[in-house]
Amino acid sequence: xxxxxxPLSSKAATSLMIKxxxxxxNQLVDYRGHDKPPFLPEEYSRLVNxxxxxxxxxxxxxxLLLKFYDGYVxxxxxxxxxxxxxxxxxxxxxxxxxxxxxxxxYLHSIEYKTFDPRKTTDLxxxxxxxxxxxxxxxxxxxxxxxxxxxxxFGISIGSVELLANVFKVSLQSxxxxxxxxxxxxxxxxxxxxxxxxxxxxxxxxxxxxSRENSNYMPVHYNVGxxxxxxxxxxxxxxxxxxxxxxxxxxxKRLPVEAKGFGHGENRFVISLSFxxx
Ligand SMILES: [Zn+2]
Numbered sequence: 001x002x003x004x005x006x007p008l009s010s011k012a013a014t015s016l017m018i019k020x021x022x023x024x025x026n027q028l029v030d031y032r033g034h035d036k037p038p039f040l041p042e043e044y045s046r047l048v049n050x051x052x053x054x055x056x057x058x059x060x061x062x063x064l065l066l067k068f069y070d071g072y073v074x075x076x077x078x079x080x081x082x083x084x085x086x087x088x089x090x091x092x093x094x095x096x097x098x099x100x101x102x103x104x105x106y107l108h109s110i111e112y113k114t115f116d117p118r119k120t121t122d123l124x125x126x127x128x129x130x131x132x133x134x135x136x137x138x139x140x141x142x143x144x145x146x147x148x149x150x151x152x153f154g155i156s157i158g159s160v161e162l163l164a165n166v167f168k169v170s171l172q173s174x175x176x177x178x179x180x181x182x183x184x185x186x187x188x189x190x191x192x193x194x195x196x197x198x199x200x201x202x203x204x205x206x207x208x209x210s211r212e213n214s215n216y217m218p219v220h221y222n223v224g225x226x227x228x229x230x231x232x233x234x235x236x237x238x239x240x241x242x243x244x245x246x247x248x249x250x251x252k253r254l255p256v257e258a259k260g261f262g263h264g265e266n267r268f269v270i271s272l273s274f275x276x277x
Pocket of ligand 1: 091095129132
């Protein structure tokens with residue numbers, strides 16, 4: 001570590017990335033003269049010296065960022081849905097911001113509590129990817145614009161689809177963002193069938209909530225076939241129910257709305273709980 005380098009916490013690195021992404025959003029809004037969604041990666045290209053975004057056959061890879069003497073080229077997987085391609089490209093723009101901010105140096109200054117060098121490399125890589133995802137979310141769903149739409153549509157399961165359509169992002173990205181930027185405290189959870197081949201119930205795959213100081217955890221992680229959430233998996237209607245959550249050492253019963261989305265193997269349930277009622 002260089003003597004003049006001040007170590008940076010991962011929280012500080014995240015806010016640097018988001019600040020940089022917000023600057024880019026503002027530049028784009030100034031350039032267009034309006035802040036109407038969607039905010040597509042192609043629109044940001046000019047601002048970060050991306051020469052082109054090319055849809056191509058990439059196998060299992062979502063996207064690649066190539067640097068040439070006269071700018072960047074993003075190759076994105078042509079087999080992925082448009083909303084997934086949007087997120088992949090925005091993530092690659094995140095890598096450009098990451099390198100502009102020279103954050104790689106900071107990743108090397110973190111002393112991980114492991115003596116396995118391979119593990120350290122993995123940890124560095126995953127914190128880099130998380131930072132790029134945070135930037136991507138801000139670029140595609142700028143906080144202020146998203147919050148404005150959220151207050152128009154209201155925080156509900158029904159709004160998730162509307163927001164995903166307006167911002168051209170996946171339902172998963174939209175619900176995650178909804179919980180992050182919501183002023184009203186809420187907990188969003190994505191549930192996937194488990195086991196995948198012959199579901200015996202649902203399991204949470206992602207949990208997001210507003211308000212950093214609260215940490216609601218579902219009391220029952222596995223949801224059985226007879227539960228209301230499983231009915232949401234089986235039908236397309238919105239299910240309203242109650243669920244128990246840990247809030248630190250206390251258990252609270254919160255109202256929950258849930259809906260199933262997608263088909264076949266890609267079917268999942270989104271639940272939204274409100275912690276202020
Ligand atoms: Zn990446």
